[in-house]
Amino acid sequence: MINRNLLGRLLAVFALLSIAIPAIAHHSVTAEFDPSKEFNVTGVLTKILWVNPHVYWFLDVKDESGKAETWSFEGNPPGMYHRAGVRKDDWKIGDEVTITAVAAKDGTKHLGFAKMFKYQDGHTIVLKVGGE
Amino acid sequence: MRFLYIARAAAFSALFALISLPRDPSMAAQNTAPSVKPPDIVQSNEELQKLYLQSPPAQMRTPRASDGHPDLNGFWYNDLGNLGTRDANGSVKFDLGGARDRSKPPRKYPEPSEPSYKPEYAAKIKSIVEGQYGPTTTDDPNFDCLPSGVPRASTGPLQIVQTPKVVVILYESNFVGESFRVIYTDGRQHPKDPDTSYLGHSIGHWEGDTLVVDVTALTDETWLGGGQGHTEPGLELGEGNHQIVEKFALIHSDQEHVTERYTRRGNMLTYEATVEDPVMFTKPWVVTPRHLVIGGPDQELFETFCVSLDKQHIVKPTRDDSYTCNYCKKPSN
Numbered sequence: 001m002i003n004r005n006l007l008g009r010l011l012a013v014f015a016l017l018s019i020a021i022p023a024i025a026h027h028s029v030t031a032e033f034d035p036s037k038e039f040n041v042t043g044v045l046t047k048i049l050w051v052n053p054h055v056y057w058f059l060d061v062k063d064e065s066g067k068a069e070t071w072s073f074e075g076n077p078p079g080m081y082h083r084a085g086v087r088k089d090d091w092k093i094g095d096e097v098t099i100t101a102v103a104a105k106d107g108t109k110h111l112g113f114a115k116m117f118k119y120q121d122g123h124t125i126v127l128k129v130g131g132e
Numbered sequence: 133m134r135f136l137y138i139a140r141a142a143a144f145s146a147l148f149a150l151i152s153l154p155r156d157p158s159m160a161a162q163n164t165a166p167s168v169k170p171p172d173i174v175q176s177n178e179e180l181q182k183l184y185l186q187s188p189p190a191q192m193r194t195p196r197a198s199d200g201h202p203d204l205n206g207f208w209y210n211d212l213g214n215l216g217t218r219d220a221n222g223s224v225k226f227d228l229g230g231a232r233d234r235s236k237p238p239r240k241y242p243e244p245s246e247p248s249y250k251p252e253y254a255a256k257i258k259s260i261v262e263g264q265y266g267p268t269t270t271d272d273p274n275f276d277c278l279p280s281g282v283p284r285a286s287t288g289p290l291q292i293v294q295t296p297k298v299v300v301i302l303y304e305s306n307f308v309g310e311s312f313r314v315i316y317t318d319g320r321q322h323p324k325d326p327d328t329s330y331l332g333h334s335i336g337h338w339e340g341d342t343l344v345v346d347v348t349a350l351t352d353e354t355w356l357g358g359g360q361g362h363t364e365p366g367l368e369l370g371e372g373n374h375q376i377v378e379k380f381a382l383i384h385s386d387q388e389h390v391t392e393r394y395t396r397r398g399n400m401l402t403y404e405a406t407v408e409d410p411v412m413f414t415k416p417w418v419v420t421p422r423h424l425v426i427g428g429p430d431q432e433l434f435e436t437f438c439v440s441l442d443k444q445h446i447v448k449p450t451r452d453d454s455y456t457c458n459y460c461k462k463p464s465n
Contacts, residue, residue, distance in 0.1 A: 027307075027360055028458050031265035032445045052438040053274070053307045074442065076228065077306055079289070079434050084216035086226045105453075106445050123222040128230065129458075 027053065029129070030105075032074070033113040037103040041071060041112075045095050050078045050088045057091065057114060059099060073101050073114040075127055090125055091117070170367040173240045177420050180242060183367050185397065189425050192398030194341070199296045202341050202396040207431050208424035209289035209304075210363040210373045232372035239367065244378050247356065247407065247417035253383070260382055263448050264359075266455035267377055270446045272359045277438035279311045279330035281354025282347050282390050283405040284381075287362030288424045291433045299336060299343060302433055307360055309438035315345050322348050328386050330354055347390040356407065356417075357381030365400070365425050376420075385411035399426045 029035070043061035055075040060068040075081070078088070097119055101112025117125040170187075174180045184190060195203040215230030249257060263269050274280065280303075289304040297318040303311045315334040326333050332350040336343050357378030365373050384407070393404040405419040449455055 027442070027446075028266035028268040028455060030455065030458065031268040031447055032442060049439055049441075052277075052305060052309060052436045053440075054442060056439075056441055072441070076226070077436075079304065079306055079436060080212060080214050080228070081216070081226060082434050083212065083431075084214040084226055084231075085218075086216040086224055090224050104445050105447050108445055111445065121222075123219075125223070126225040128226060129228040 029113055032105060033102045034105045035102050038100065038115070039103060039112065040098055040100050042096065042098040043068075043071065045091060045093055045097055046070070047093065048088060048091055052077055052079075055081065057099075057117075059097070061110075069110060071099075071110040071112070073099055073112050075114050076129070086125075096120060170239070172237075174242055174367075177242050177245065181421055184365075184400065184402070184421075184423055187365070187367050187400065188369050189365070189399040190397045194396055194398055197294060197296075201294075201338050201343075204292045204294045204299065204343065204394060204396055204401065207289065207291050207427040207433055208401050209427055209431065210365050210423075210425060212306075212363060213372045229372075233370075238372060238374065241364070241374055241376070244357075244376050244381070244420035245418060246378070246381055247409075247412075248414045249412055250414055253412050257382060260358075264455075265447060265449050266458065267359050267361065268446060269359065269448075270443045273354055274307050274359060275440060275443040275446070277308050277440045278353060280305065280308055281330055281356070281384075282332055282350060282388075283392065283403075283407065283419055284355060284357050285311065285313075285331065286392070286403050286405070287422060289427075289433065290424070304433050305436050305438075306362075307438075308436075310436045315343075317343075322346070328352075332390075341395060343394040345390075345392040345394070347392060350384075350386065350388045350390070352384060352386040352388070354384075355382050356384050362422065365423050376422075381417075381419075383412065384409050387411045400424070401426070 041059065041061055043059040045057060046060050047058040049056040049058075055078050057073045057075070059071045059073065061071050062068050081087070097117050099112070099114055100116040100118070101114050104111040114127055116127065170183050174183065197203040197205070211231075213229050213232040215227040217225045217227075260269060260271050263271060279285065285303050285305070286301075287306075289306070291302040291304075293300040293302070297316070299315040299317055301313045301315070303313075305311070311331060313331050313334055315336040317336045317338070319337075320335060322333050322335060326349040328349050328351040330351055330353065332347045334345050334347045336345040338344070358381055359377075361375055361377035363373045364376055387410055389408045391406045393402075395402045395404070401424045403422040403424070407413075407417040407419065409417075447453070
């Protein structure tokens with residue numbers, strides 16, 4: 001049988017969540033990223049995957065020796081952005097941008113969940129989630 | 133003098149009646165909305181179904197197709213309540229759930245029904261549940277971009293194309309890739325020995341105003357629900373939609389057989405399903421009815437393909453890192 005204590009605890013958590021944050025569960029960002037580990041990185045946007053389950057942006061970032069390394073950044077599903085009026089064309093391949101993101105929990109380097117894109121002309125794209 | 137008074141009163145009444153006429157469907161819906169506000173806590177799924185039937189979209193006129201059946205054609209979804217804004221300098225801001233009124237406590241809805249598994253499948257289900265980080269586990273075939281199966285796929289957004297001989301459902305999906313089903317309503321039977329597939333083989337017929345669909349030949353590689361759940365409409369105009377997480381509606385065998393019922397009432401589509409699985413279930417699972425609302429003229433089906441890049445980075449819960457909430461920072465130790 002299912003562990004009733006665990007089941008009870010899970011039910012309690014789900015019940016709490018259903019009250020606190022309806023309509024936003026998709027997959028747990030905290031199952032993949034650590035919101036307390038925020039970082040900034042600057043590079044050139046090389047590719048956008050506008051796909052389910054999550055949009056990905058790819059950034060070429062130069063290391064200390066000047067060699068470019070590819071970083072990837074996850075976002076929300078494209079349908080969520082699309083229906084809120086946020087467009088794939090809001091990003092341009094080749095743009096230099098500073099990304100604020102939170103780090104992967106499993107320690108994977110060069111991976112993050114994107115929170116903000118800041119451009120040299122001062123404009124920003126902020127991806128705000130979870131009533132922060 | 134008295135005549136002038138009556139004439140003036142009649143003119144005012146006519147003018148008032150004219151400006152009071154509903155100018156768009158949402159106003160018409162408001163006029164037919166129940167005068168009693170739905171309760172803050174909905175006690176049961178039976179009560180919830182009754183409330184949905186009284187909700188503004190369901191109170192509107194149901195259009196008919198040329199053959200007299202209800203017209204299911206259209207784009208059906210539930211708004212996720214996300215907000216996008218942009219400034220004059222080109223800055224863009226996306227706010228997940230930001231279109232909802234966060235000052236009001238959301239209405240509390242009942243949990244959906246769950247299938248009843250035979251005891252020999254308890255260990256497998258326990259293993260899946262214990263490996264979930266909140267609603268997330270890489271055991272979920274959706275993380276391999278596999279189609280959601282039946283009835284999991286029928287949560288919207290989706291487009292229905294209806295003709296007298298076939299009803300086609302085009303699924304957008306909020307998680308996996310786009311997919312489609314052809315439901316044959318021309319009187320044919322299921323093939324004698326079909327291969328299984330992710331969305332099975334579907335034949336349908338009309339019972340009154342309800343399209344009844346029989347689905348067989350479903351592969352056991354999909355799940356019945358679970359994980360990220362789906363979104364249901366609110367009960368009032370202006371209320372945010374709410375999330376349903378079918379947390380234990382998981383595995384099934386390739387003997388799964390589903391009877392679906394699609395009923396359009398006004399601008400609301402009710403999806404009902406009964407799932408039989410003689411291998412894994414002790415009794416048929418009657419899925420809690422789902423509801424979709426028809427999209428406005430600007431709403432269109434959106435292209436969704438799926439590339440699985442997340443799966444290898446998803447963690448399982450540990451004693452030191454158990455799920456607390458979806459995006460919140462954990463308290464420091």
